Amino acid sequence: MTTENIDRVSVDFTGPYKLSIGGRLVETNQTFDVFNPATNEVLAQAPEGSAEQMEEAIAAAKAAFPAWAAMDADERGALIETYADALEAHKDELITLLTLEQGKPRHSMATGEVEAAIFWVREVAKRRLPVEVIEDTDDHVVEIHHTPLGVVGAITPWNFPVLLGLWKVAPCLVTGNTMVMKPSPYTPLTTLRFGEIAQQIFPAGVLNIVSGGNELGAQMTEHPAIAKISFTGSTATGKKVMASGSSNLKRITLELGGNxxxxxxxxxxxxxxxxxxxxxxxxxxxxxxxxxxxxxxxxxxxxxxxxxxxxxxxxxxxxxxxxxxxxxxxxxxxxxxxxxxxxxxxxxxxxxxxxxxxxxxxxxxxxxxxxxxxxxxxxxxxxxxxxxxxxxxxxxxxxxxxxxxxxxxxxxxxxxxxxxxxxxxxxxxxxxxxxxxxxxxxxxxxxGIDIPFGGHKQSGMGVENGAEGLAEFTNTKTYMFHK
CATH class of the missing domain: 3.40.309.10 (Aldehyde Dehydrogenase; Chain A, domain 2)
Incomplete structure (x- = not known):
């Protein structure tokens, strides 16, 4: 998809809401209420993904990974920039939807959040982790490369669902990984919508969105096919994520509470x-x-x-x-x-x-x-x-x-x-x-895009943003060549 035909992306922001799995928009047998916190009235029905649908999403991300990882980084970056353009085309709808489900003022913090998220996606698309040459002599070369992990599971919070969601999407994809994201059940709607837009940009399975209850998050953190969990939320839940992710030594980034x-x-x-x-x-x-x-x-x-x-x-x-x-x-x-x-x-x-x-x-x-x-x-x-x-x-x-x-x-x-x-x-x-x-x-x-952000003590583990944040989505791989 090219920038010239971005305006052809058509999304109905009044509903219904669907999961994004393997490039398809998927209905569910069950739904749950999403409330407008300013009125406590039901705003919409969100799809409640099943354990089977989460399995399908993980399988889709796993199947999409080899081709996506093999793609030239500049090709991936170009698609991510196109995605930023598509989000920009629907910025006003996303801002309104964010205010209705999250509560923050539309004219100030909701607008700022969506605009910052789009900026982040566009700029992270340009970032690369360079090959570092440690040694290059007449008879020996040592190089440090960064290779993608595989399928990343992202669990996002209700306070900044758009910004903190897309903070994870952009670095994950630009480094060659695929993703399954589960938004907070309190604020799933804007995430489902930016997932819907993504299906028209990326190859099938690269970005999957499954909304539902906390049991889906537990399923992700325990799943052997998921190589990394990126979690933003409370310290108490972060400890549970870390414990369950130990089953297959998942890489983990935790952005937790603060005082x-x-x-x-x-x-x-x-x-x-x-x-x-x-x-x-x-x-x-x-x-x-x-x-x-x-x-x-x-x-x-x-x-x-x-x-x-x-x-x-x-x-x-x-x-x-x-x-x-x-x-x-x-x-x-x-x-x-x-x-x-x-x-x-x-x-x-x-x-x-x-x-x-x-x-x-x-x-x-x-x-x-x-x-x-x-x-x-x-x-x-x-x-x-x-x-x-x-x-x-x-x-x-x-x-x-x-x-x-x-x-x-x-x-x-x-x-x-x-x-x-x-x-x-x-x-x-x-x-x-x-x-x-x-x-x-x-x-x-x-x-800033290039400023690492992360907590000490029980405020988290790992960082987001900057070269360090990109590296969190990769394995360090050392190559040594005898000339």
Whole structure:
């Protein structure tokens, strides 16, 4: 398929929704409800794939692998770029569908997610892992090559289903692997649609999408024909993935939870960063792994910072993501909504100071949770120790740099963090001591195609993006030649 006839790709975004298996759109005997979190009304029926259909998808990916792996990398890259063009042609429909099933505001985060995902696909298509020559003498050559693994199983989350799904698709395919993807049952629709578009671009079996329950994920992680699992989700589930994948020593990439600390030093020019840190914490209603989930502010500026933070927060509307005035949408699903209710109850029961929010109105039809700020809770409180994954944030005073570094590192998580201060060298010195996979200094949430992203400790294993992320989809193969 060429770029010139992209506009001929025709997809009905009103349904019905079907699985993508072996280049075909496949119906299922059973379906399940997908809800609009802004109303809790049924948005659509999604196909519930069976164990037999998952077997068919894995078999299709396995059958497609030899020819796809043998294809010239530039040919694969050209097809992936064509896929990006096809996604671009349906960008508006994907954005709307994402808002309806996930809840994030259409005019801001949903648009940003889909546009970033398309950009990622297009740019990753151009990336290659070069052959590295270790030795080349008169009589001997040693070369390091990267060869594809085979069939990759991808399990994607409900918070960023398009971006985090396509983050996996593009590097997997460009390195010569084939894929079976299972989206979260909370947000399967946009994934099914980008899978449907893919069937008109790629050879049959290269990309397969099977939606359904958690048992399908377990089937993938245990399956002997799957060489690698790429999983994004909770740390608890990531541990189960790692355990079940050990049956055939699967390669595993895990992008898991976080409890990221932002540290605002005494000399920070703090007023201009209030808005920045608000969105770093509350973007996507706090439903992202790299949200700033603890903000430590030096005691000399803590009270003023909290006051300004509360004032800015009051200006942000929580509502239906289809409303152009909405800044923050609903919590995506009832499971997470109920977890947040438990956390809110704990804050209230312990009498922590709450200068904004604090009470969830359960009479509302949608899963709406107010922006909530907890002022200076104790370090051993649930709101400090746990990952809330919602719009509630502790802002904690500190006096000593050594103290705040120790507190920031006192976590089972180690995904990312940030440090803010006028003295750049001093801020960098703090950043270098944080036990996380990524640290930003006087900026936050900067990502890039060529920037590796991954967690330390129980925030994950392996990386995505960059040459390192590409290499995660390959085996290292050493060739030695006697001249």
């Amino acid at each position: 990221d600390a932002a540290i605002v030093l005494a000399d920070a020019d703090w007023e201009p960063i209030v808005e920045t840190l608000f969105w770093a914490a509350f973007g996507n209603s706090g439903q992202w792994c790299i949200a700033s989930k603890r903000v430590y502010v030096h005691s000399s500026i803590h009270a003023d910072f909290v006051k300004a933070f509360v004032e800015y927060a009051k200006s942000v509307k929580v509502g239906d993501g289809m409303d152009p005035e909405t800044g923050l949408g609903p919590i995506q699903n009832k499971m997470q909504y109920e977890k947040l209710q438990s956390l809110f109850d704990d804050v209230k029961a312990n009498g922590y100071k709450v200068p904004l929010g604090g009470t969830i109105d359960t009479s509302l039809a949608g899963n709406f949770v107010p922006v909530t700020i907890v002022d200076n809770p104790p370090e051993d409180s649930r709101i400090v120790k746990e990952e809330p994954f919602g719009p509630i944030l502790p802002i904690i005073a500190f006096d000593d740099v050594e103290e705040v570094i120790a507190k920031a590192n006192d976590s089972e998580f180690g995904l990312a963090g940030s440090v803010w201060g006028r003295d750049r060298d001093a801020a960098i010195a703090v950043a270098k001591r944080l036990e996380t996979g990524t640290v930003w200094v006087n900026e936050i949430h900067i990502h």
